[in-house]
Amino acid sequence: MKKKAISALLASAFAASAVMIPTMAAAQSSAELMQQIQALQAQLKAIQAQVDKQAQATQQATQTAQQAQQTAKQASTSVAAVQKEADSTKASVSTIFERIDIPKQANSYKPGTVNMYTGEANPSVAGNTNFMAREKDDSLSFTMPAGGGITLYGNLDVSADYVNNGISSAPGQNGGNGPYGNNGYLAALSTNNTYIGLRGFQPISDWHDTQFLWQLQTNLALTTVSGTSMTNSQQSNSVNGGFTTGTTYIGFGSKDYGAFKVGKTIAPYQSSTAAFNTPFAGTLGSYNVIMGNTGGDNRVEFGTLMEHSVWYESPAWNNISFAALFSPGQNRATDSSGIPQSSSNCNGGNIPGSGNASGNGAGQNTGGVGSNYCDDGGFSNAFSTSLVYDDKKAWYAVAAYELHQNVNRGSDIVGANPAVLPSNYTATQLALADVGNESAFKTGLMYKFASTGTTIGGxxxxxxxxxxSYLQAQNERQRSGFWLTAVQDLPGANQVAVGWARANAAQGDAAGQHNYDPTIATGSSTANMYTITGIHQVDRNLSFYANYAATINNGNAHYDMGAGGHGITTDCHDSGVSGNNSGAPANGGITGGPQCWGGTHIQGISVGMRYRF
Structure with a gap:
């Protein structure tokens, strides 16, 4: 366009020159006129050359711009291809990580999902907002076909203990021999609440969001060889380290209707309040020393692993959840004196005859004699339930109930002081009468002050x-009690917690079976357990802790230390071998009945480390 304008200008110049020539010819000579014309033509040629040069440059610039535009288009296409390839690679990598996910543990169990044995109740699968998603708190999770998953989890806990059993000064019967053996302080290494397990889920086709659930958990012994427990304080036919000795089940679950499971577990009565015991779980000063522990010792009647059970866990509705469990007794004996079918222990976790060395008691309808019957707390059917409010922020409230039917306490009628029993009844009659229901109810409230990191509960x-009524004099199973605790989070991933458990006076004493002077039978049967724990969290998995605890038994009371999870328990039976001719452990000269020393003051310190994954 610019070139055409210049050409038009030149044409006008030539036209002007043509008009000027006649005038110039009249004024000047032909020679001068020719020179002027030639000069003008030279100027016009120079202008034409410049115009041509400028037009050529414009054409080259246009071509260069077109080439640049083509190059930019090609570059854009290349970028799109690279982006597409990057997206494809990213998707492939994401798929790989979905198949193999190794996340770090988040604040396990808050401090706890303690798992029943770690102090945190196993979180209700149905109550999880990410129901049956891969468990981000566990160290190793794998996906399975059709969207399922499997997780390896566990808790490894070992401590060094230094404990005084408090038996040294215990009196013998009627001023007789006291306890024998290496009493006082004793050093020991203990494996506490240690287990390893696998849990998984698998979606079920055409069942809405229903999934098949399963868990296999095995309790382990890190400081001893696996085997049965046959010490003075603990007797069990269950092999510690045997496969699936812990919480194990199969079932179905949905975020809409909850979870139904079949197997063995800690019942809702105990698991619903595990959060109140989190810092102390598995230590000397666990609240199980007194809470749920009807007779003292270390068995925690309302906190044991409930075998052959079926249970339901509801989802949370407005922060409220519900759980219920039923366990059939599986016992042909009408007085619960037989071992349940398919079990290795009596219901409640004892071996047959564990509370009755002399062989007296019920059991006539079992076909067995001597120690072949469950007369130290064996029961038939059991029912347990809990109702929980948890806003996941500050408030936690719970109410729980548990019932054991036809509990056989025939062994409670024998011992050092049978004079409290009616003289017109035979031992067999009394033993058959000493079968009755036992139940427990509790309510708890916990609150966390977010601004200070302080948690209080009770x-x-x-x-x-x-x-x-004529057996109430030996009924040490009926009483009330409480647990108070305060936990303070500290800088540097530290935590300190204190606790106080109180057992109020029981209805009576177990027929004076304990090896102390029966003249103190009217003394108080109360007890207090005080404990303090410090915890340092190294990382998400590893922690170190130190725990001090003291159990102060009054009069006839014989509560223990370490019940419900600590590997080594210290109770009224924890003494050496007698030096007299009876051959029974520390029996104070009594040849019949269990060897138990009441009124002891037990205390100890434990330092340990724990690894949860």
Whole structure:
């Protein structure tokens, strides 16, 4: 366009020159006129050359711009291809990580999902907002076909203990021999609440969001060889380290209707309040020393692993959840004196005859004699339930109930002081009468102050035993008690916690079976357990802790230390071998009945490390 304008200008110049020529010819000579014309033509040629040069440059610039545009288009296409390839690679990598996911543990169990044995109740699968998603708190999870998953989890806990059993000064019967053996302080290494397990889920086709659930958990012994427990304080036919000795089940679950499971587990009565015991779980000063522990010792009647059970866990509705469990007794004996079918222990976790060395008691309808019957707390059917409010922020409230039917306490009628029993009844009659229902109810409230990192909580508990009035004098199973705790988070991933458990006076004493002077039988049967724990969290998995605890038994009381999870328990039976001719452990000269020393003051310190994954 510019070139055409210049050409038009030149044409006008030539036209002007043509008009000027006649005038110039009249004024000047032909020679001068020719020179002027030639000069003008030279100027016009120079202008034409410049115009041509400028037009050529414009054409080259246009071509260069077109080439640049083509190059930019090609570059854009290349970028799109690279982006597409990058997206494809990213998707492939994401798929790989979905197949193999190794996340780090988040604040396990808050401090706890303690798992029943770690102090944190196993979180309700149905109550999880990410129901049956890969468990981000566990160290190793794998996906399975059709969207399922499998997770390896566990808790490894070892401590060094230094404990005084408090038996040295215990009196013998009627001023007789006291306890023998290496009493006082004793050093020991203990494996506490240690287990490893696998849990998984698998979606079920055409069942809405229903999934098949399963878990296999095995309790382990890190400091001893696996085997049965046959010490003075613990007797069990269950092999510690045997496969699936812990919480194990199969079932179905949905985020809409909850979870139904079949197997063995800690019942809702115990698991619903595990959060109140988190810093102390598995230590000397666990709240299990008194809470749920009807007779003292170390068995925690309302906190044991409930075998052959079926249970339901609801989802959370407005922060409220519900759980219920039923366990059939599986016992042909009408007085619960037989071992349940398919079990290795009596219901409640004892071996047959564990509370009755002399062989007296019920069991006539079992076909067995001597120690072949479960007369130290064996029961038939069991029912357990809990109702929980948890806003996941500050408030936690719980109410729980558990019932054991036809609990056989025939062994409670034998011992050092049978004079409290009616003289017109035979031992067999009394033993058959000493079978009744036992139940427990508790309510608890916990609150966390987010601004200070302080958590306070408390539980009040009532336990009952339904037996005839003439046996109430030996009913140590009926009482109330409470647990108070405060936990303070500290800088540097540290935590300190204190706790106080109180057992109020029981209805009676177990027929004076304990090896102390029966003249103190009217003394108080109360007990207090005080404990303090410090925890340092190294990382998400590893922690170190130190725990001090003291159990102060009054009069006839014989509560222990370390019940419900600590590997080594210290109770009224924890003494050496007698030097007299009876051959029974520390029996104070008594040849019949269990060897138990009441009124002891037990205390100890434990330092340990724990690894949860």
């Amino acid at each position: 539980i009040y508990e009532w336990m009952y035993r339904n037996i005839p």
